[in-house]
Amino acid sequence: MLFRSKANVLYLMGRNQEALTLHESAGALFEQAKAWEEVGRTLSASLQPMLLLGEHDRALEAAGRAREIFTRLGDPRRLARLEINAANILLRQDRFAEALEGYRRAYKQLLPRGEVEGVAVSLHNMAVCQMLLNDFREALTTHQRARDYCTEHDMPLLAGQADYNIAWLHYQRGEYSKAIGMLREAREICEKNGDLHHVALCHLDLSDLYLELNLSSDAEEMAQEALERSEQLGMGYEAAKAKANLAIAAGQQGKAFRAIELFGEARKMFVHEKNDVWASLLDLYQALLLFNEGRLFESKRLALAALNFFSSSQLPAKAILCRLLLGRLAMRSGEHREAHRECQEALEVLARTEAPLLQGQAHFLMSQVREAESD
Numbered sequence: 001m002l003f004r005s006k007a008n009v010l011y012l013m014g015r016n017q018e019a020l021t022l023h024e025s026a027g028a029l030f031e032q033a034k035a036w037e038e039v040g041r042t043l044s045a046s047l048q049p050m051l052l053l054g055e056h057d058r059a060l061e062a063a064g065r066a067r068e069i070f071t072r073l074g075d076p077r078r079l080a081r082l083e084i085n086a087a088n089i090l091l092r093q094d095r096f097a098e099a100l101e102g103y104r105r106a107y108k109q110l111l112p113r114g115e116v117e118g119v120a121v122s123l124h125n126m127a128v129c130q131m132l133l134n135d136f137r138e139a140l141t142t143h144q145r146a147r148d149y150c151t152e153h154d155m156p157l158l159a160g161q162a163d164y165n166i167a168w169l170h171y172q173r174g175e176y177s178k179a180i181g182m183l184r185e186a187r188e189i190c191e192k193n194g195d196l197h198h199v200a201l202c203h204l205d206l207s208d209l210y211l212e213l214n215l216s217s218d219a220e221e222m223a224q225e226a227l228e229r230s231e232q233l234g235m236g237y238e239a240a241k242a243k244a245n246l247a248i249a250a251g252q253q254g255k256a257f258r259a260i261e262l263f264g265e266a267r268k269m270f271v272h273e274k275n276d277v278w279a280s281l282l283d284l285y286q287a288l289l290l291f292n293e294g295r296l297f298e299s300k301r302l303a304l305a306a307l308n309f310f311s312s313s314q315l316p317a318k319a320i321l322c323r324l325l326l327g328r329l330a331m332r333s334g335e336h337r338e339a340h341r342e343c344q345e346a347l348e349v350l351a352r353t354e355a356p357l358l359q360g361q362a363h364f365l366m367s368q369v370r371e372a373e374s375d
Helices: 002-012 016-032 036-052 056-073 076-092 096-113 116-132 136-152 156-172 176-193 196-212 216-232 236-252 256-272 276-292 296-310 316-332 336-350 356-372
Strands: none
Touching: 002 016, 002 036, 016 036, 036 056, 036 076, 056 076, 076 096, 076 116, 096 116, 116 136, 116 156, 136 156, 156 176, 156 196, 176 196, 196 216, 196 236, 216 236, 236 256, 236 276, 256 276, 276 296, 276 316, 296 316, 316 336, 316 356, 336 356
16 A cells, blocks of 8 residues: 555656556555455556556556456446546547547546546546547636636646646637736646646647747747656656657758757657657648748658548548648649649538638638639
């Protein structure tokens, strides 16, 4: 029991490898004693350090074993808590729809049992998934529910995380000024609360924002800070995203060779994390960079590979970006009919998607196509 308690504290401190080592020791002792409930609890607790260390296969295996134990023991409360941890694995692999269903199942099971912390965490993560699936209205409603619930039950740490998530939502909706202010405030609150995980996330999201605004020097500074903090905490997924942002910043600064080098490093990190979504997204980013460098054949090859992945995923905004790039490539090559087709495909998807920034880009490109066609 002492080993597991120490492991849980080490995890909260961001020392994930040490936490996992103690979880393993605790699990072995409980197994020797045939204390199966404690084995299941230890497996469940070890999932978060595992996934932060990028050991997704191992985490999924541990989740399956814990689920088997709690089912055999007839323990619905622990099964519900396990749903949250298992869904976290799917979330870090960008399998947002599957993760959302897992959080919903956990919420429905925990709410009538009065599991306050579990309910709050489920609401938080449901809202994150809804944002990532471009369901912004539902995400904002869920975030507000999460914040109200955390405030009502005196959970300042989780209330601070809700503020972070609401700021991130404003960013996703293109409300940059509001998002920047809220992210800075959330960063200060999380720093005071000792929530180093969300401090790193604030730096990462600020780097995203500055990239959108073409403030590449500020973006580079925030991405470097996010990379260092994420690596200190053993957060492989976030470190890979920070590395990708450093690559994009280098590209914006005209350092094409350095950018391609950083993209390659980031892609390897995402492959290690078993994140196919981000690996394909980096193909798209490299395609954009190569387009700007005039390397059209290489750009089109990567853009088509990315489109092939995103067309069959539940991430329509990424597929739209691929279409818009292919439209620009066609325009550059004088293939106006092909450019028109790509724009039309993008606009048809946008009619069913809440993405105002992409709508603006698509209409602008279509106007260029029509001008080229003397329409």
